[in-house]
Amino acid sequence: MSDISPEQVVTPASAEEVAEIVRAAIADRNQISTRYISPSDGNSSSDVVKRVNLQKMNSVVEYPARDMTVTVEAGMPVSELGGILAEEKQQLPIDGFAPSISVGALVAGDATGPRQYGYGTLRDYVIGIEAVDGQGRIFHAGGRVVKNVAGYDLCRLVVGSRGSLGILTRITFKLKPLPACSMLRSFRFRDTAGLDKSLGRLNVTAANPVLLDFDFGAAAPMQQQTDGSGSGNEHFPQTLHIGVEGTEAACRWQLDELRKDCAEGEQFESDDSASAVEQHCRNAEYCWNDNVIRIRTIPSKLVTVASELAATGYSSQGHAGNGYVFVKKEAGDGRIRAICEEVVSRHSGSVSQWSVDHPADSTDVLSLRLRNTFDPHSVFCN
Amino acid sequence: MTTADTGTTSCVITADFLTELAAIVGCARLLDSRDELLVYECDGYVVEKSVPDVVVFPEDAAEVVAIVAACASYNVPFVPRGAGTSLAGGCLPVGGGVMIALTKMRRILEINLRDRYAVVEPGVVNVNLTRALAGTGFHYAPDPSSQGACTIGGNVATNSGGPHTLKYGVTVNHVIGIEFVSPQGELIEIGGPCGKGNGFDLPGLFVGSEGTFGVVTKVWVRITRNPAAYRTMLAIFDSVDDTTQAISNIIGAGIVPAALEMMDKGIVGALEEAFHFGFPLDAEAVLLIEVDGLEVAVDAEAETITRLCKDSGAREVRLSQTEQERALLWKCRKQAFGAIGRLSPSYCTQDGVVPRTKVPEILRFIAEVSKRHDIRVVNVFHAGDGNLHPILLFDERNTEQVKRVMLASDEILGKCIELGGSVTGEHGIGVEKISFMNRLFTDEDLAVMEDVRKAFNPQGRCSPGKLLPTAGACGMEHIEKNLPGRQAAM
Incomplete structure (x- = not known):
């Protein structure tokens, strides 16, 4: 049986033990979570919230490398999985997360980063799951093959559900080969018209970028505009970062194309190190910080949205190709969300914040029914 | 007056109900005479048949809402239908009731190249979207072999695949939003151009639900940039084992071609007779391999694949020299099933999946089953x-x-399960493979799936008798169990 420490952390070693924990929590009218939650957490409807730590469920179940799939227990750290896959020159091309998190947390949180532009998101890679629902039922969906339409696609449903529908215990991923080479280039722009024009051209570029990120500076404060005391960067307030992959020759050919596509910009960084793309993606972990407001819009509205935010004094960054805009929330700034919502309401898209907006809080009738189906006793604390 | 059965309760098709339907769509878009209804007794899966009581052809979402609301009011089961190309009985009207044919909802509502999406009605024929995109540098990636006939609404229902899904993914990877009419008659929109928002991935769950969650009235799909270059190869082998080894070596080398299709001697012979492409009639199998991407990269990939094929025993690897030659090769592949008629009066197609490295083993098993049961089996597959x-x-x-x-057939699909695979990769469970569901999934898995169905379709009125063995399976007695006949398989 699993160990239960005084801190109310349980560490099951199997799906059966997770199911037992869920059933016990139902009987005891407790709540459980796969992340730490203090008893005073506002989301909890119970006095006791047990944290289910899956650290003992951290093994590779099956890795038939030539099938390009891997099945792992949900507690395996993502960084460890990455190392195992790299030995076979393969990867799960998902970024934008803390390396220490588990694959279960990765999937439940639907972590996405810069390379979603070229590779897609976790919903494109999870092909099989085992999980325990809020009734203590161990259920499976999908399988171990890359193409499979038998049964309802509960894999997609649990991706991004953040533990509100069940506790993932085992996941099968489809994999991609590691590229032979990757390169990153950055271009800066003097004005939004030039940036927008380049983005339009990049949409039909002959190259095949795997990431297309931007930084959009806020309008310089009035004092800096008049006395020239700014850093100098205000002359190039917008930046694009573009990553490519392939053979070295293919990367260099693509960079030539990108220079033409970004004719209105000025290339200012040329990091040819093998880890430039990787480093850029690692830095994108900020997307998931709690102090970041996340906007999802359509790519054609991105420059407009970022410009309007800049006009109100907010700089932004994000994934231009996918229409993601991230705005950092400074401590004590109580108006930023309202401003973002106002800007988005004039165009299209949605606004969210990690700790505030939870899928389990969705109020549409289907989400409510699904939540009630998977967790009728509200045993999962979000 | 006729009687329909949802699988749990009987209902009556009354004159009042028919009058109400006629008021919604007009008499010209309603069929209820026995002769006309026979056309709709089955889809591409002709083994089982069931005649609907009435077929209606709505032209917009408002009409679908009204039809479904009438069905709810009179407690009549209904089933949506696209082009009827399902190979698993996905649009079989189990227990009769109303068939909602969506072929008149065939408008492409929007194409947005800058944001890479299109909005279509469910009755849009798959290939018509790519045709509408011709010259723009974009296409719609899912390309089932039946793409000249099948509809995007049907593709959403079955999560259709196709030859190029190896690199580009299946339908669910390209659907970002769905508007549908729930079995209660509500018009619901999930997802859209900006994705699923902060909620659950409901479009992801909906795709592949085989019509059991509601009637699709609009779909937002991603459109994909055309690759700059293609290289299409035909690798010719003297043994099936060498062919499957080449497949394993290509995937094992970390190359993901845009398509990697195998055709064995039987199919090649039929194709040559039909299309006169120049296929070698003495070869045991051929691989149709396509790589795409950057002009600067495709030659190197094609050279590597050629080497891997030859190292695996390929007699010859031909590179398609012109766009016309490439187009003809793909025409041959996509119309392979049409050529089967030259081999046999009837045929039955299966849709099993195995881990890629198990392809040699399953092909040996299929050959053994063919011999043991004295049934000729030919193979053309992804x-x-x-x-x-x-x-x-x-x-x-x-x-x-x-x-x-x-x-x-049963033994082959059973072996697919035993090898860690599935009984369907793209055709769906429909009514055909329901009996395999409890071999693929545990009782608890199926109970959870049944609960999910109830969240969308609590009365089981929408597409009864499909996908799940528990979903109104007792309605199956209304199906006319025929012999497996000719299948318009794709």
């Missing part, structure tokens, strides 16, 4: 995905042979 389409040839007038076909 080798890169491990998605098999063994085609069992027979004469439906020979009842004893038909029994052997059923046994052989």
Whole structure:
């Protein structure tokens, strides 16, 4: 049986033990979570919230490398999985997360980063799951093959559900080969018209970028505009970062194309190190910080949205190709969300914040029914 | 007055109900005479048949809402239908009731190249979207072999695949939003151009639900940039084992071609007779391999694949020299099933999947089953995905042979499960493979799936008797169990 420490952390070693924990929590009218939650957490409807730590469920179940799939227990750290896959020159091309998190947390949180532009998101890679629902039922969906339409696609449903529908215990991923080479280039722009024009051209570029990120500076404060005391960067307030992959020759050919596509910009960084793309993606972990407001819009509205935010004094960054805009929330700034919502309401898209907006809080009738189906006793604390 | 059955309760098709339907769509878009209804007794899966009581052809979402609301009011089951190309009985009207044919909802509502999406009605024929995109540098990636006939609404229902899904993914990877009419008659929108928002991935769950969640009235799909260059190859082998080894070596080398299709000697012979492409009639199998991407990169990939094929025993690897030659090769592949008629009066296609490295083992097993049951089997399939389409040839007038076909099919799909695979890669469960569901999934898995169905379709009125063995399966007694006949398989 699993160990239960005084801190109310349980560490099951199997799906059966997770199911037992869920059933016990139902009987005891407790709540459980796969992340730490203090008893005073506002989301909890119970006095006791047990944290289910899956650290003992951290093994590779099956890795038939030539099938390009891997099945792992949900507690395996993502960084460890990455190392195992790299030995076979393969990867799960998902970024934008803390390396220490588990694959279960990765999937439940639907972590996405810069390379979603070229590779897609976790919903494109999870092909099989085992999980325990809020009734203590161990259920499976999908399988171990890359193409499979038998049964309802509960894999997609649990991706991004953040533990509100069940506790993932085992996941099968489809994999991609590691590229032979990757390169990153950055271009800066003097004005939004030039940036927008380049983005339009990049949409039909002959190259095949795997990431297309931007930084959009806020309008310089009035004092800096008049006395020239700014850093100098205000002359190039917008930046694009573009990553490519392939053979070295293919990367260099693509960079030539990108220079033409970004004719209105000025290339200012040329990091040819093998880890430039990787480093850029690692830095994108900020997307998931709690102090970041996340906007999802359509790519054609991105420059407009970022410009309007800049006009109100907010700089932004994000994934231009996918229409993601991230705005950092400074401590004590109580108006930023309202401003973002106002800007988005004039165009299209949605606004969210990690700790505030939870899928389990969705109020549409289907989400409510699904939540009630998977967790009728509200045993999962979000 | 006729009687329909949802599987749990009987209902009556009354004159009032028919009058109400006629008021919604008009008499010209309603069929209720026996002769006309017979056309809709089955889809591409002709083994089982069930005649609907009435077929209606709505032209917009408001009409679908009104039809579904009438069905709810009179407690009549209904089933949506696109082009009827399902190979698993996905649009079989189990227990009768109303068939909602969506072929008149065929408008492309929006194409947004800058944001890479299109909005279409469910009755849009798959290939018509790519045709509408011709010259823009974009296309719609899912390309089932039936793309000249099948509809995007049907593709959403079955999560359709196709040859190029090896690199580009299946339908669910390209659907970002859905508008549908729930079985209660509500018009619901999930997802859209900006994705699923902060909620659950409801579009992801909906795709592949085989019509059991509601009637699709609008779909937002991603459109994909055309690759700059293609290289299309035909690798010719003297043994099936060498062919499957080449498949394994290509995937094992970390190359993901845009398509990797295998055709064996039987299919190649039929294709050559039909299209005169120049296929070698003495080869045991051929691989149709396509790489795409950057002009600067495709030659190197094609050279590597050529070397891997030759190292695996390929007699010859031909590179398609012109766009016309490439187009003809793909025409041959996509119309392969049409050529089967040259081999046999009837055939039955299966849709099993195995892990890619198990392709050699399953093909040996299929050959053994073919020999043991004395049933000729030919193979044309998506080798890169491990998605098999063994085609069992027979004469439906020979009842004893038909029994052997059923046994052989069952053994092949059973072996796919045993090898860690699935019984369907792209055709769906429909009514055809319901009996395999409890071999693929545990009782708890199926109970959870049944609960999910109830969240969308609590009365089971929408597409009863599909996908889940518990979903109104008792309605199956209304199905006319025929012999496996000719299938318009794709």
